[in-house]
Amino acid sequence: MIAFRNVCKSYGRKLVLDNLSFDIQEGQFVILVGPSGCGKTTTLKMINRLVKPDSGEIYINGINIMEHNPVELRRSIGYVIQQIGLFPNMTVEQNISIVPRLLKYPKERWKAIVRELLEMVNMPYEEYAHKYPSELSGGQQQRIGVLRALAASPPIVLMDEPFGALDPITRDALQEEVKKLQRKLKKTIVFVTHDMEEALRLADTIVFMHDGKIIQMASPEEMLRNPASDIIREFMGRHINGRGAAELYVEDVMRTRVLKVPKTIKVLECLDRMDRWQVNSVIVVNEDDTYAGTVQLETIREYGKAGHEIGELVSQDTPTVSRHSRAQEVLDHLLNSPYKYVVVLNEDRTVAGLITPTSMTKAIGEALWGVKS
Numbered sequence: 401m402i403a404f405r406n407v408c409k410s411y412g413r414k415l416v417l418d419n420l421s422f423d424i425q426e427g428q429f430v431i432l433v434g435p436s437g438c439g440k441t442t443t444l445k446m447i448n449r450l451v452k453p454d455s456g457e458i459y460i461n462g463i464n465i466m467e468h469n470p471v472e473l474r475r476s477i478g479y480v481i482q483q484i485g486l487f488p489n490m491t492v493e494q495n496i497s498i499v500p501r502l503l504k505y506p507k508e509r510w511k512a513i514v515r516e517l518l519e520m521v522n523m524p525y526e527e528y529a530h531k532y533p534s535e536l537s538g539g540q541q542q543r544i545g546v547l548r549a550l551a552a553s554p555p556i557v558l559m560d561e562p563f564g565a566l567d568p569i570t571r572d573a574l575q576e577e578v579k580k581l582q583r584k585l586k587k588t589i590v591f592v593t594h595d596m597e598e599a600l601r602l603a604d605t606i607v608f609m610h611d612g613k614i615i616q617m618a619s620p621e622e623m624l625r626n627p628a629s630d631i632i633r634e635f636m637g638r639h640i641n642g643r644g645a646a647e648l649y650v651e652d653v654m655r656t657r658v659l660k661v662p663k664t665i666k667v668l669e670c671l672d673r674m675d676r677w678q679v680n681s682v683i684v685v686n687e688d689d690t691y692a693g694t695v696q697l698e699t700i701r702e703y704g705k706a707g708h709e710i711g712e713l714v715s716q717d718t719p720t721v722s723r724h725s726r727a728q729e730v731l732d733h734l735l736n737s738p739y740k741y742v743v744v745l746n747e748d749r750t751v752a753g754l755i756t757p758t759s760m761t762k763a764i765g766e767a768l769w770g771v772k773s
Contacts, residue, residue, distance in 0.1 A: 428604045440609050482563075681741075
């Protein structure tokens with residue numbers, strides 16, 4: 401869908417991009433990662449013609465982007481930046497709908513789009529549509545920035561370190577929401593970060609750049625197992641210390657702070673707790689505190705009824721593992737399955753914690769390369 405062919409760019413005497421050639425397939429979540437000055441942001445900005453190459457070509461669906469009107473091209477590509485850039489004098493609804501309104505969408509259509517997008521990130525239209533950016537938290541503002549980029553249903557969305565200024569808890573929640581949106585809407589996302597952990601968590605494909613060149617382009621799993629060069633290891637702060645990932649156990653990599661609710665809790669109270677924790681799923685336990693299953697936010701929205709117990713919606717599809725199992729056993733599953741986590745159980749079937757891609761990559765990084773996050 402997006403193709404770079406022999407692209408070069410210099411600023412003065414500094415060569416920023418050195419004969420760059422690679423392809424991004426439709427519907428992929430591709431992350432450009434590497435140290436500062438490696439050329440990743442310049443590469444991103446070339447896609448919507450904010451930066452012009454000195455030589456080479458860039459194609460979208462087989463058409464050279466230089467043949468497009470730059471304004472029309474940018475309106476057809478979503479763009480999210482760290483600074484968010486919401487208009488302070490516009491409401492949430494007005495900010496999200498700005499591109500559809502510029503494109504002359506009928507009012508009923510863009511209003512329906514705003515409502516649908518807000519619901520996707522658990523921000524009810526009635527509560528948030530008429531608020532101003534100053535009335536929102538930093539995480540909520542960034543959510544609106546993401547929704548604005550999606551409002552005109554662009555096939556491509558560019559994201560330049562969108563979560564870099566957020567606190568870790570908010571960043572984790574937004575990463576999960578963006579990945580969920582990408583899977584549901586099947587957009588092609590090109591995302592820039594200097595955070596390898598973020599790249600491993602979100603990407604279908606990671607493009608590691610250094611000095612204007614691509615050092616490795618691979619899946620997160622492949623890059624974890626077989627980094628192509630010492631440059632990648634050094635970027636991650638890695639120095640082999642003799643302890644391998646194979647020696648890690650589940651209890652070494654799990655998160656112990658998790659939201660658990662009794663299966664007798666009412667649906668509305670459960671939703672309130674999930675909102676306060678900023679999570680899209682919840683672990684449900686029996687009266688004796690043993691594991692009963694999980695419930696997804698989508699399930700509650702579709703089937704939940706006020707006054708009913710959450711236990712009526714429990715699913716046992718989420719994988720479980722003993723805390724004494726080897727962590728390596730769950731790595732492939734986490735990277736390739738549709739589930740966001742694995743529930744960790746004690747011997748008595750009570751919940752010990754859970755493993756997420758984030759907790760796993762942190763532990764592997766420390767074990768293999770001496771990295772502590």
